[in-house]
Amino acid sequence: MADDFIDKLRTASFPTARRGGYDPEAVDAYLRELADWLETGGTDQTRAELIKREMERVGERTGGILSSAQESADSLLAEARTEAKETREGADRDAAEARSSADEYAAETRRAADEHVRISAEAAAREASDLRTQAEAEAQEKIGKADARLREAEEEAKARTASVEQEIAGLVKAREGIVENLESLTTGIRGVVEGPGGEDLHLPDGLAQALDAAEEETGEHRSGEGREVEGEEPDDENAADEPGTSEQPAAARPAPAPANDPEAVQEHPLPKPPPPPPEGSDDTTVPLAGAVADEAAEVAEPQSSGPPPPVVGNEDETKMMVEEFDTEERERARERELERRRRGSDPDDPATDDPDDMSDSLL
Known part of the structure; x- marks a missing residue:
């Protein structure tokens, strides 16, 4: 290189230069x-x-x-x-500010949470108090209504009991009046038939049975003795009173009314004389039976001299209550009779002298 x-x-x-080169x-x-x-x-x-x-x-x-x-x-x-250094100082300042902001936010959040809890607790307490007050008021109202209904039911029961007792008393009184009318009519018929100039009367079986039953019922009502209980066999005295008997014993017949008694004649006027028997007939029973049949019709439908029994409430309901009362009385009478028999059929036993037994014969 x-x-x-x-x-x-x-x-x-x-290069070549001519000037200055x-x-x-x-x-x-x-x-x-x-x-x-x-x-x-x-x-x-x-x-x-x-x-x-x-x-x-x-x-x-x-x-x-x-x-x-x-x-x-x-x-x-x-x-x-x-x-x-500046960055660290800025970071420290930012961290301090962030920490301060976080502390303030935490404190504010805690205060808000505490306030919310306090408000919620107060609201829950008020709601619970209101619910308790409302429940107590409703309970008191229901208790008051129940007490009122109970009092109304008691008053209604008392009123119904009183009305039933009043109806029963009226029915018993009416039965007594009917029995008295039967007794007076029977006495009048006996006086007419067996009085002076009377003849032995051969009554039909049905009419004789009705008269005998009336006399027996009258005797039971007056004396309270000799009443037959269902299931008891008749004694010797009652055997003579069975249907089909033409005459009553003299001791059991009521005394005939005097012929010259104007009150008896006015209360029970003599029947019209029967027509003479047909020719060639020796039977005197037919005309006499016809005359007595008219009187028996009056006996079968007696008119009570007193006022009619009071009717309280529904008639069907009253009849049903009377029937229930009648059934209960009969059951009690049957139990008393069985108890009397169990004790030896002692007629002097006070258990058999219950005045409620009169309702069996009357009802």
């Missing part, structure tokens, strides 16, 4: 001398000097560069430290 450079120095050519020969001579010098070793020395000078310049430049680099590094380091 150095040889090529030297050859170029020897063969270098320059160099002499070409002088320039060529100088170039030849320079090339020779370089070929003879002057190049090494020059090179060394050049290198030395270059190294010095490089050293100076390197020192300057290093100094500049050190200065730049120191400046950058200082700036970095300053910036880092």
